[in-house]
Amino acid sequence: MGMTLVEKILAKASGKRSVSPGDIVMAKIDVAMVHDITGPLTVNTLEKEGIEKVWDPEKIVILFDHQVPADSINAAENHILMRKFVKKHGIKNFYDIREGVCHQVLPEKGHVVPGTVVVGADSHTCTHGAFGAFATGIGSTDMAAVFATGELWFKVPETLYFNITGELNPYVTSKDVILHIIGEVGFDGATYKAVQFGGETVKNMSIASRMTMTNMAIEMGAKTGVIEPDEKTINYIKEVMRKHGREKPFEVIKGDEDAEYEEVYEIEVDDLNPVFACPHAVDNVKPAREVAGKPIDQVFIGSCTNGRLEDLRMAMRIIEEHGGIAEDVRVIVTPASREVMLAAMEEGLIQKFYKYGCVVTNPSCSACMGALYGILGPGEVGVATSNRNFRGREGSLDSEVYLASPITAAACAVKGELVDPRDL
Missing domain, CATH: 3.30.499.10 (Aconitase, domain 3)
Structure with missing residues (x-):
């Protein structure tokens, strides 16, 4: 039996030939991110446990995006704490108050590539699944374990597949599509599932529009949201790598044709109208x-x-x-x-x-x-x-x-x- 995209990524990361939904795996992490709100708890946990060395300063990304510039004494103190941590451990991928939101900055700077495992101490880390990565949010104390060991355990999730077809009307965007899907599935309809978006509509979307889709996977309870990488994905990643001098090989992983999904949803958008998610x-x-x-x-x-x-x-x-x-x-x-x-x-x-x-x-x-x-x-x-x-x-x-x-x-x-x- 074949594997889904998420299953194949987790199998590779855990050194296994194959995995199935429900399996518990210890996966090697490719990118670990914290920001100014979640980072201090991670750092304090490491210090409390007496851990003096991070597993790989090249794979850690730290940035400030929530309280920038500092809007309180507490925020300023957190920034100071994180800057000291960056210097102490030689964290090269540090973006201070000037760069912007973590989920935009990581792919923009070439940190996210297909086939990798990306964890962030922020729930919307699932955004990076738009690039064919397994990306998920974790807690700050779990992140301390990642900083120390470079590994984290996961339960392999079931995958829900959304086959999206049709042509979007003028004034209708990928935001309307994902809100429509969440309205249909519910806020907990994909709890601890992987949700994969595919179909001609998704193929025709820009990278930015795809990021909107995966960003909101967490709003239906999903562990991650993913889109299979295609030529558009690869071209984007190669361009940002060249721009920022991060050129390195990466493996494009795709799901097997005979992969089994827990459920397949057919979403037709020809008649989709602009929507609101109401209070x-x-x-x-x-x-x-x-x-x-x-x-x-x-x-x-x-x-x-x-x-x-x-x-x-x-x-x-x-x-x-x-x-x-x-x-x-x-x-x-x-x-x-x-x-x-x-x-x-x-x-x-x-x-x-x-x-x-x-x-x-x-x-x-x-x-x-x-x-x-x-x-x-x-x-x-x-x-x-x-x-x-x-x-x-x-x-x-x-x-x-x-x-x-x-x-x-x-x-x-x-x-x-x-x-x-x-x-x-």
């Missing part, structure tokens, strides 16, 4: 027209889900076409990384956002966590291109957040209320 759950998904008309206070365009260059382009196209944003709506734009920011500046997008009255922040997690900017007050309603709309996620427990694509979010900014972008 206060990501699986509370409704067609945009069904909830249109509700006044809003703020729009956030950014995050590791939809803060890439193509997302900024889509949002600006809507704003420009309709002459700007509503007077009473705050619009916060946060590019996912410094590279995205610079590219957006070169295209004139940042200048245009400012021209239309938007607030553009430094690359960071920004309003997605309500940690730095864009905190919603009691009774306020926000539209966000991020990945979670739990109560209090972006501010007051009495606020509401609607998740949407960059196109729909920008349309809401123009209208000043929830709207289907086709109805502007």
Whole structure:
């Protein structure tokens, strides 16, 4: 019997000829990442256990993205702690406050390649499955074990396969596709499963759009989200490797044709409409027209889900076409990384956002966590291109957040209320 993509990666990482769902394996880790929120607990655990040496400073990536620049004394102390750790252990892959969100920066800098095992002390590490890697979030204390040994045990997950076919209509994006899927499966419908996205629709998606899909796999409970690597994947990885001097061989692993999936879902998108994930759950998904008309206070365009260059382009196209944003709506734009920011500046997008009255922040997690900017007050309603709309996620427990694509979010900014972008 053949193996799925995830099973083949875990078999390789654990030195086994084959594995099956439910097997417990000890896998060698290729990349381990922590950021400024999760890193300090990892470091403190290592110190508490008296571990003086990390397993491989070349495979550890540390960056700051949640509280950047430091917004409190505590944040500044955490930054100091992590900088000292970096120097002590000779961690070469360290990105201080300037680079942006971890899940954008890692592939952008060439740290993620097909066929590898990537762990991050952040739940949305599953983003990197867009490149044909097994990528998953782990806890900070588990990460301490990885830093010390370079290995971690996993239970081999079952795989749910989503065969996505059809052509996306204008104003419909991969964000609408993944929200639709989560609405169908539910927030716990893929708990500790691998979810694999395939089909002609996915093949036609850009790398950025694929990252949006895998980023939100965790929102249906999945252990990881993966997309089989193709020529588009390989070309992207080779380009970023050349750009950053990280050229090295990698193995493109694909699932076997006779692999068995726990379940196969057929998703046809020809008739898919723009959607919102309504408060206060990501699986509370409704067609945009069904909830249109509700006044809003703020729009956030950014995050590791939809803060890439193509997302900024889509949002600006809507704003420009309709002459700007509503007077009473705050619009916060946060590019996912410094590279995205610079590219957006070169295209004139940042200048245009400012021209239309938007607030553009430094690359960071920004309003997605309500940690730095864009905190919603009691009774306020926000539209966000991020990945979670739990109560209090972006501010007051009495606020509401609607998740949407960059196109729909920008349309809401123009209208000043929830709207289907086709109805502007």
